[in-house]
Amino acid sequence: MRRMIPYGVGIGWRPEIAGFVAALPGLRFAEVVAESVHAHGDLPAGLTGLRERGVAVVPHGVKLSLGGAEPVDPARVTHLAAVARRLEAPLVSEHIAYVRAGGVEAGHLLPIPRSREAVDAVVANVRRTREELDVPIALEPIAALFDWPDDELDEAAFLTEILDRSEALLLLDVANVYANARNRGTDPAALFDRLPLERVAYCHVAGGSAHDGVYHDTHTDAVPQEVLNLVAELCARHRPPALMLERDGSYPPAAELTAELDAIAAASGYPAITRAGA
Template sequence: MSGGEEVTMDRLGVGIGWRSELDLTIERMEGVDFVEVVAENVWPADLPESLLKLRERGLPVIPHGVSLGIGDAAPPDPARLAHLAACAEALGSPLVSEHLAFVRGGGIEAGHLLPVPRTRDSLRVVIENVRRAQDALPVPLALENVAAIFGWPEDELTEAQFLAELVEATGVGLLIDVANLYNNEVNLGLPAVAALDVLPLEHLTYVHVGGGYEAHGIWHDTHTTEAPQAVLDLLTELCVRTTPPGVLLEWDDDYPSDAVLADELARIRTAMAAAGARR
């Protein structure tokens, strides 16, 4: 299957983001069905032993990029695309995921995953960038909605509308981060449940769940705390509408005990199961 074909996913299950600080935890933790690794943190020719062990057990490993800049004005960097492709091949990955984000311009790195201006002109640029990325990758591409603390004043579309039109034009897969939907409801007033009714969930590849904190009325998506119940409620709402191929917990710093992580995976499963009675 080439990277530009429509994404079809087998069941992934419930997973966790692999971090070197959590390698032994993940190796011995029960109930981990797949993992995701930040692509910029690994070298395909010298993969961490922990990832190789997980692959030997049959766990899918998904490279997750954070610096491609698919929402930049310039085309994606061929070297960054080549790295993502090499990661996917070395790990035998079913897909590659990245963010629908603006990260650099004019030689300046933003240092953050910034929201793309949701205009028709921007959409045309992103469509072309996605097609270039799909042509360069050996597996399908999925794009993640990002957390934002501001919106561009010239926005013409909601985040969900922008993603829906992008998917229709390119067939790109969706990685829906329900924590980011919650973030954008708090910070930007974009109703999260309404977004689920607009997003083309038939293109869903997997889901992210993570925690953060609110300060002075702004939600900060830090991936350093337990997911708030409101985020898990959004996961339930998503599961009422579709059965996601996979749901993955993100935890990126201030790492907790093994028991806390295991409890978070259990909370995810409980939130998914709660959708069954409502279908």
Template sequence: MAEAAAAAVVVGSGGLLSPGLGIGWRSGLAGPIARLTGLSFAEVVAENLHDHGHGIDVPAPLQELIDGGLTAVAHGISLSLGSAAEVDQTRLAHLRSAGEAINAPLVSEHIAFVRSGGEVPAGAPHADLLEAGHLLPVPRNQDSLLVLAANVRQAQAGLGVPLALEPIAALAEWPDNSMTEGRFLSELLDRTSALLVLDVANVYANAVNNGREPLAALLEFPLERIAYCHIAGGQVLDGLYQDTHQEPVPVEVLELAAELVRVAGPLPLMLERDGNFPPEPAFFAELDSIADAAGMPRVTPGAAARGAG
């Protein structure tokens, strides 16, 4: 089973990213990241790359990593592929430009909506475009599939490189969901030929918050379509597991990542840390814990001397 799944993953991802440990590049972590060796890839939030009128500005520390041979991926957060309105062409163009600026072999976005409405009519007394400011879940039903598939295909036509889609973490389920997350994803990816960004922490959060067993939920996902994987920390607040990206990765999520690799074989797997950045030793220790759980080489300074353990 493991060998068959691993072979399927290689076919699905197209070899765009090499298996190994990656990192979500953040300016607040630029110094420690520069000291890592043997990284497989880095993911960059596209909306954090800005165009000041002469093209996308790539931060110097990130550009140095790319010039040194590190593969980078642009990760969008604002296309709102789950919205009923068509894809915003300005945002789509920015995602493409961000990917081109860092020479990304693929780009990624979320299966979510972040806005509703359309352009504001001339003379309208109020704005018709509503921005949520958060990634919000779409109902898992046939109507949502139609909207998502159309928007994904529109995005693919404007990108120039493969698109990978990430299911989000949510605190609650829509009452009219008619499919499991795994089946919904399989149908969407079949209709669009898109790839999958599998966020292990999101799988854990959604399963725990909805009374499911995390590994059972994970194994329903179309693992053969994985482009790469996220792992991140969170915490329980008000009885719900919240995927904050600001705490250390919990043991349960590390164990789920280990099970994923056991079933699917070696994968590109990266740490997302969006805030509350720890001191460098703690940051390196967290990366080591992920590498060890997934059976990957460590990438932190002195890792070879310390060995895995």
């Protein structure tokens, strides 16, 4: 039986920062975009090095379209399962979202209505995916810039029903929680009180920026203090989960990235990632 993600701080592995990631002495786990890894052939050297160090590596899918009305593409499911086996991953993760419909690719994660019909579609697609996986799957709610007018459930009820019926784990993106609450004018910490936090497999932590009164989850900005405060709120409610810095461009100097990782560790009570053997 494979181990789950170790408690502690991790980072999203990207080729542009592979050298930086390889040099982190206290790294507990990393995440890689599943579609960027070949199911056969050589792994990128940076991922091979992490595996040799015993760092857990989680494939994170972005193309399954679990929230689509159409069944998931079997070839994409097969690829995700194969990458998980290659990496000896403890689990995989994907989004509660859709990215295609009627053969048209959106090229972006799109929100689905919080309706019972949408719950049925997600649960069916998760079950189809789980049939081929050897490991658990964690589902990530996305940051949405709008809500559908035919929503029947609030966020907490919608997510809880999906998790209960699909028997999936939760990938809780704290930055997404902050973005959605800020844009909707709600209390982000209140969501934690209604989610099944015992099902959290790990968490994303990322930065964003506001434009024209709307907060965007960019992954190219530094993690704001408000998100770090929300990490602390989450950890005060439940045993601190594994926490991962998600960065997807505009990479700062190594010292700034290290400071972000250590700030996440401090907010959760974990040792600094820069400490060898942490």
